[in-house]
Amino acid sequence: MPSGRTTQSRRPLLLVAGVLGVVLLLAAPGGALAAAPDIAYPAQSLGDRGTDVRTIQSLLTARGYVVPVDGVYGTTTRDQVAAWQTASGIAPATGVMDARSWPELVMLLVPGASGPAVRAVQLELRTKVGASVVTDGVWGPTTTTAVLWFQRHVGTTPTGTMNTVTWRRLIAHFERPTFDRVALCDYSVGNGPANWGTSAAINMLEAAARVEAAAGHGRVAVGDIGFQHGGPIPGHQFHRLGLEIDIRPMRKARDQCRVGVNYRSSAYDRAATRELVQAIRASSPGHIKLIYFNDPVLIREGLTRRYTGHDDHLHVRYCEPGYPDPSFAC
Numbered sequence: 590m591p592s593g594r595t596t597q598s599r600r601p602l603l604l605v606a607g608v609l610g611v612v613l614l615l616a617a618p619g620g621a622l623a624a625a626p627d628i629a630y631p632a633q634s635l636g637d638r639g640t641d642v643r644t645i646q647s648l649l650t651a652r653g654y655v656v657p658v659d660g661v662y663g664t665t666t667r668d669q670v671a672a673w674q675t676a677s678g679i680a681p682a683t684g685v686m687d688a689r690s691w692p693e694l695v696m697l698l699v700p701g702a703s704g705p706a707v708r709a710v711q712l713e714l715r716t717k718v719g720a721s722v723v724t725d726g727v728w729g730p731t732t733t734t735a736v737l738w739f740q741r742h743v744g745t746t747p748t749g750t751m752n753t754v755t756w757r758r759l760i761a762h763f764e765r766p767t768f769d770r771v772a773l774c775d776y777s778v779g780n781g782p783a784n785w786g787t788s789a790a791i792n793m794l795e796a797a798a799r800v801e802a803a804a805g806h807g808r809v810a811v812g813d814i815g816f817q818h819g820g821p822i823p824g825h826q827f828h829r830l831g832l833e834i835d836i837r838p839m840r841k842a843r844d845q846c847r848v849g850v851n852y853r854s855s856a857y858d859r860a861a862t863r864e865l866v867q868a869i870r871a872s873s874p875g876h877i878k879l880i881y882f883n884d885p886v887l888i889r890e891g892l893t894r895r896y897t898g899h900d901d902h903l904h905v906r907y908c909e910p911g912y913p914d915p916s917f918a919c
Contacts, residue, residue: 621784623816626742628761630691631787634907634919635684636874637662638714639792641760641901646711648694649673658705660792669720685910691760698751702728710751710759714739717764717788763817763831766791772798774846776837783822786814786831788811789876790907794834796872797865807843812902827904832917836903838862838882850903852884861888862903866892870903878908911919 626706633641638661646658649669656669674682677693682756683727685695696706715722720735723757734751740747743758751759764786768775775793786794791814795855812835815828823830828835837845839861840850850857870877881896881904882888888895896904908919 598755598915603751603796608743625758625762627758628819628822629913630688630757632763632790632911633662633789634690634910635662635664635667636876637789637793637909638796638872639765640713641788641789642666642792644709645670645694647712648696649707651696651704652694676820678762685823687911691757692753695751695753695756695760697753699729700730700733700749704754707732710736713762717762717811718742718760720754739773744765761816764788764791765803766795766811766814768811770808772802772808773897774810776812776846776849777812778782778812778835779824780813780822781827783813783816784811785817785819786834787907787909790832793876793907794869794905800868800872801839801861801865804861804864805843806839806864808846808867809836809847810845815910827906830914830917832907832909834905834907836865836905837903838884838903839865848902852882853900859884863887863892866903873907876909878906878919880905 606766616751631641640660642662643658646656646666646682648656649656652673654669654673656666670686671682674690679690679693680816680906683911687838698710703726703728706729708724710720711724711732714720714735715724718739720738722731722735736755737747737749739759740755741809743762745758747897765784766773796813801809813825813828814821814834815831816822819829829831837849839845839858840856841852842856843857852859864882869880880893881899882893883895883900884893887893893903906917908917910919912918
C-alpha cells in the first residue's frame with residue numbers, strides 16, 4: 590500500500606458569488622461540464638444520516654410536520670414520515686422514504702420562493718457540488734445560478750427551477766467527506782478523485798470517525814470510495830455505487846494517515862481498530878451489509894469477514910432498504 594496523504598476540507602466545486610451570479614467552475618478538468626448518469630432516489634430509513642435526511646426533515650417541516658432538522662433519521666423522523674405517508678395515501682406507511690415516496694414529498698420551487706424546502710435545496714447544492722449559496726431559505730439570484738449550473742452538470746434541461754427531475758438528480762448526487770485535522774484524512778491509491786459516496790454512507794462514516802478521534806486513536810484514513818457519478822474504478826472489483834469505503838487499520842503510533850499497516854505488523858493497533866469497527870457499526874444501525882478485513886481475531890469476534898486482498902485495509906459496504914442489487918439491500 591503506498592504511503593498516504595492528507596488533504597484539506599472539501600474543495601469547492603462551484604463558487605457562486607455576487608448579485609450577478611458569477612460562476613467559477615472547478616469541478617472537471619478544463620472546466621468542462623460532464624453529464625451524470627440518471628439514477629434513482631436513494632431510499633432513507635431509520636439509522637441513516639446526512640444531507641438527504643436533512644432534506645426529508647426540511648420538506649416535512651415545509652408541509653407542517655414537526656420534526657428535528659438534525660440530519661439523523663431517528664424514530665421521530667420515521668414516525669413523521671409514516672404519518673405523512675398515511676395522509677398522502679401511500680400504503681403501506683412504512684416510515685421509509687423510498688422511490689414511491691420521494692416524488693410525492695418534493696415540491697416545485699421557483700425563484701422568489703422561501704422557507705424550509707428552499708433551505709434544503711441550498712444545503713444540497715452547498716454540500717454536494719460546492720455552491721457558495723447561503724442556506725437562508727430565500728431563493729435569490731445565486732440560488733438560481735447554482736440550480737442552472739447543476740442542471741447543466743447532470744445533463745438535464747436548464748430551467749432554473751426545482752422540478753421533479755432536478756430534485757431526483759440532486760438528492761441522488763454523491764458527496765465527499767470532509768478531510769480535516771480532527772477526524773478524517775485521505776490516502777491515495779492512485780485514484781485521487783475517487784472520494785465520492787452516497788450522502789448516507791459519507792455521513793455515517795464521518796460520525797464513526799468523530800467517535801474514533803474522540804477516543805484518542807487519531808484520524809481515520811480513508812482510501813477509495815467512488816467516482817463522482819459512480820462506475821468502475823481501476824484496480825477495484827467493487828466501489829461502483831458510492832456505498833463502499835476503504836479504510837486503513839489503526840496504528841499504535843496513530844500515524845495511519847501517513848503510512849499503512851497490515852494486521853500482522855507489530856505497528857498494528859488491534860484494540861483501536863476494533864473500536865473503529867464498532868463505531869462504524871454503531872453509527873450506522875441497520876445499514877452495514879459487511880466489513881471485509883482479514884484480522885482473524887476480529888473475524889472470530891464477528892466484527893469483520895475474510896476476503897482476499899484485505900490484510901491492510903477495511904472494506905465497509907453500506908446498504909439501503911429495497912436497493913435493487915441484493916448485495917446492497919439491507
